[in-house]
Amino acid sequence: MLLLLILIVIFLFAMTGFHRGGVASALHLGSTFFSLWVASRFYQPLSHYSKLFIPYPRTRAYETDFVVALDHHEARFNHIVVFLLIVIVIKTIMYLVINSFDQLFETQRMAMFNRLTGAFLACCSAFICLHYICFLFALFPDATLQNALAHSMTGQWFVTEVPLLSEFTLNLK
Incomplete structure (x- = not known):
């Protein structure tokens, strides 16, 4: 089920990139990298205040078996939520700045190579988005989500094995 969701998201991003x-x-992927860079600089001071506004879900977290072995789940959850915000x-x-120049990109008919390059670059953005969702x-701490992630090798790969991005995210503290 999680694999199907991942494939649908990648397909939607590829269609958007093919259209763009x-x-x-490339500009949208660059803006994604820029937003990750800015967030990595400013998330830590704000994450201390996040406990007041973004509580960690209090389901039965003490009974939940997490698929990925991480320490300090509550602190990591607060850090990643502030980072993603x-x-x-x-x-x-x-996005608003780039789309204000949208008419410059639509003045001519795009070649197939240009469209395929856009689809490839959009798939890179999809991998970044899917990494943070997974x-x-x-x-x-939900047994259903943990069970879905446990039965999906692709979902586990998106959490721990995405080149450069997994290491970057796991080092957010």
């Missing part, structure tokens, strides 16, 4: 073309998709705000601002699933 290579240049616009900053990413979403910066990405939205960058990472939140791994930190959430």
Whole structure:
């Protein structure tokens, strides 16, 4: 089930990249990297205040067997939620700036190579998005989510094995 969700998300991102073309998709991927960089600089001071506004779900966390062995689930959850909120705000601002120049990219008909390049770059953005979704699933103390992640090798791969990104996310403290 999780594999189907992952494939649908990748397909939707690829369709968007195919429509945008290579240049616009490169700008959107660059804005994603920029938002990750900004969030990595500013999440730590804000995460101390997040406990007041973003509580860790108090289901039966003490009974939940987490699929991915991580320490301090509550602290990691707070850090990653604040990190993702900053990413979403910066990405939205960058999206508005990039789309204000959208008419420059639509003046000519795009070649197939340009469209395929856009689809590839959008798939890179999809991998980043899916990594953080699966990472939140791994930190959430719900037996259903943990069971779905336990039965999905692809979901576990998105949490722990994505090159560069998994190491970056696991080092957020």
